[in-house]
Amino acid sequence: MTSKLVAKPKPSKTKKKQRGKHHSERSLLDAECMEYLKHIVRFRDGGCVTPGPSCGGYLTASHWQKRGKQQTRFDLRNVNCQCANCNGRHNDWQSYYDAYMLRKYGGEVCLELADKASYKSWKWSIIELREIRDNLKSELERLLERSLYAEKPGRFA
Numbered sequence: 001m002t003s004k005l006v007a008k009p010k011p012s013k014t015k016k017k018q019r020g021k022h023h024s025e026r027s028l029l030d031a032e033c034m035e036y037l038k039h040i041v042r043f044r045d046g047g048c049v050t051p052g053p054s055c056g057g058y059l060t061a062s063h064w065q066k067r068g069k070q071q072t073r074f075d076l077r078n079v080n081c082q083c084a085n086c087n088g089r090h091n092d093w094q095s096y097y098d099a100y101m102l103r104k105y106g107g108e109v110c111l112e113l114a115d116k117a118s119y120k121s122w123k124w125s126i127i128e129l130r131e132i133r134d135n136l137k138s139e140l141e142r143l144l145e146r147s148l149y150a151e152k153p154g155r156f157a
Contacts, residue, residue, distance in 0.1 A: 025126055026124070026126055026129060029126065029129035029130060029133055030124070030129060032133050033074055033129060033132050033133050033136055034061070036133065036136035036137055036139075036140055037061055037074060037076075037079055037136060038060075038061040039140055040076065040136065040139055040140050040143065041061045041076075041079050041080055041081045042059050042061070042081050043140070043143050043144070043147075044076075044081070044143060045080055045081035046081070047059070047081060047083075048081060048082050048083040048086050049080045049081055049082060049100050049104075050082055050086045050090065050096040050097055050100050051083075051086070052086060052089070052096055054085045054086070054089065055083050055085060055086055056083055056084075056085050057083045057084030057085045058083070058084050059081055059082070059083055059084075060081070060082055060083070060084055060087045061079050061080075061081065062079065062080055062081070062082035062086075062087045062090065062097075063078055063079055064078050064079075064080065064097055064101050064113065065078050065113050065114065065116075065117035066117070069116075069117035069119075070119075070122040070123065070124060071116040071117060071119050071122055072113050072116050072117045073124075074132050074136070075113065075116070076139070077105055077109055077113060078113050080100070082097075098110075
């Protein structure tokens with residue numbers, strides 16, 4: 001008598017219910033802050049701040065200290081307008097961006113930003129993100145208002 005090993009049948013796969021993406025209030029506020037930040041730096045800088053031989057592409061909001069460093073994430077001194085090519089390049093060749101930052105803000109501000117970026121664990125609270133969002137929104141409105149008055153001479157003396 002020979003015994004045969006019989007394999008058990010595989011269990012049938014059941015599809016998991018697809019659920020809609022649920023975003024936390026923190027992630028929604030963070031995204032809103034980043035949108036305001038992008039508009040501010042594009043409007044403020046007007047173009048790529050580190051033009052080089054491979055300059056080109058769409059404009060981005062580039063962080064001198066990496067965006068993941070929460071303490072400097074929304075600091076307007078840390079975020080500047082760069083084209084996509086220069087933004088990608090500055091990750092490998094930081095010297096162009098470093099030279100720009102030193103020229104524009106000086107060594108003291110650069111050291112302050114580097115120090116702020118060195119904090120390891122930091123998370124913005126929802127209340128702080130709301131305040132940052134409101135500040136960025138008012139800054140963008142201020143820049144837009146100033147440009148409207150600048151275009152119409154004699155209106156704002």
